[in-house]
Amino acid sequence: MNEYVEVEGKYRVICDDINKISYFLKEKDFREEYRVVEKDIYYNHPCRDFSRTDEALRIRIRKYIGQGIRKTVLTYKGSRKVLGEGVKAREEIEVELNNWRKMNNILLCLGFQRVISFVKERIIYRKRDVEVTLDHVYGLGRFIEVETRNRSIIENIYSSLSECLEPVNKTYLELCLETQKCRDDFDDS
């Protein structure tokens, strides 16, 4: 089986000057693709505990900055499976919706519970098949995610910016639940 497997590196930005990262990316010919503000609402299942089964159900409301476009997506994530050293995969199914409030209400009627919601600003940079995302999670801090098929690219970025980055293994959901610091300031209109 020669499936396409994405590798992902995720880091907390620990230096004060976050411009270091954007300068570095521009120097390496990364191009800013777009900016978004995303609100994520996570739900728990009416009769099983997603924190035990390692599943997730999320409504994401995304606004594209400067474009006035808005997109709402319902996402199911299955439990993480280790495919190989450092490579994890999880089933992910996404469906686009025309109204997040109605989907939220359907989920509540079905017995799903809202667990947490938080907002982040994202800047997405790309260079060929490498995607770098700079996240500002409100209340939690700044993070960088690197996605590519080539693990050495992730390692190079990390070693070039090592004084600025600290590896993170947890999802934002897990970090927000742990710290209870995440904020949900979002203009729903």
Added chain:
Amino acid sequence: MNEYVEVEGKYRVICDDINKISYFLKEKDFREEYRVVEKDIYYNHPCRDFSRTDEALRIRIRKYIGQGIRKTVLTYKGSRKVLGEGVKAREEIEVELNNWRKMNNILLCLGFQRVISFVKERIIYRKRDVEVTLDHVYGLGRFIEVETRNRSIIENIYSSLSECLEPVNKTYLELCLETQKCRDDFDDS
């Protein structure tokens, strides 16, 4: 409280000549609004029995005949509540989706079970606030539904067509489950 309450009459068409109904409607100045083919897929909840709680969860895929438009909707229906003599209401929340297969897969991953699916052709007629729907439910037969705020209109239509109509209290879901005759012939492409 002076809420807008729709009254609905539902009848099985028992005469062989279904043109009687369309002639009658045209004579009474009803206008054909549009024709659709709908596939409905019903689900049961992972940990409660919707047939006991009188709830419903449905994906409906609707094709507008002759227009090439397609619409997919997820609908939750709460249990029926009797508001007054002959007037029932149930909460109904609808959200539009861009992909029914993905929503179906999310529901299956969440433990929902597919109960039944069936297809019907609908012709929707209207005259002011009165909506008359002529349904051909594949495998089950032909039905007519009248929706309006004015109960006497429903009674008039029924008495004018009484040799052709037989009142029905059950939903198509209930009739399909009971008879197991409904068919699901639908071009999903």
